Amino acid sequence: MAERKFERVDAYTDGACSGNPGPGGWGVLLRHDKGEKELMGGAADTTNNRMEMMAAIEALRALKRPCDLHIHTDSVYLRDGITKWIHGWKRNGWRTAAKKPVKNRDLWEQLDVLLADQQVTWHWVKGHAGHPENERADALANRGMAPFKVTAV
Secondary structure, X not given: OOOOOOOEEEEEEEEEXXXXXXXXXXXXXXXXXXXXXXXXXXXXXXXXXXHHHHXXXXXXXXXXXXXXXXXXXXXXXXXXXXXXXXXXXXXXXXXXXXXXXXXXXXXXXXXXXXXXXXXXXXXXOOOOOOOHHHHHHHHHHHHHHHHHOOXXX
8 A cells, every 4th residue: 555645835833922921923834835825813912932832723724634744933842842741741631740730731732633633843943043934924923913912102
């Protein structure tokens, strides 16, 4: 039986926050052989880590079928949380090694479910270092945050 080949999709993700917590946004640049798509959104009261996670969640939600997905993120928290820490958290009833509740559990659980149907490779990129796709994802995150920012009069 031949191995099934999945389409490669690259997702460049980023989160932004004005204050931490504060208004925040997430951005995704999805790229595949048929083109690219930009996604963005935000929240009025959130954290940078939650927006980084929401970018990955929304990238996964945008996929219509299983893919060879490469997620590029500048968040060590996101990358290490999903590739290293989550296994222990689940084993320990969503508690950290220090026996404290895992922060952002709701988003970690969503990510865990969404990843089950995908073949995912995680890539860390240095943020704000001129990486063109990361810069685009950052701009999208800032645009996603804009409606939630209160401007002084």
